[in-house]
Amino acid sequence: MYLIDSNILVYYMNKNIPVDEQRKLRQIFIDFFNISVITKMEFLGFKMHTEKSFKESIRFLEME
Numbered sequence: 001m002y003l004i005d006s007n008i009l010v011y012y013m014n015k016n017i018p019v020d021e022q023r024k025l026r027q028i029f030i031d032f033f034n035i036s037v038i039t040k041m042e043f044l045g046f047k048m049h050t051e052k053s054f055k056e057s058i059r060f061l062e063m064e
Helices: 005-012 019-031 036-045 051-063
Strands: none
Touching: 005 019, 005 036, 005 051, 019 036
């Protein structure tokens, strides 16, 4: 199991992670991961969200 940090989620959703690392993260998201309540709050409260990115973030968290 992997515990994912809010910064990783923000960077991943904004495609600010190198391609090789994106592949590793996608595999982690397929295998098994967990996100703490605090991380969810930080992720959804990211001040640079657009309406679109906020909706995508909610959809992403619903996968968990």
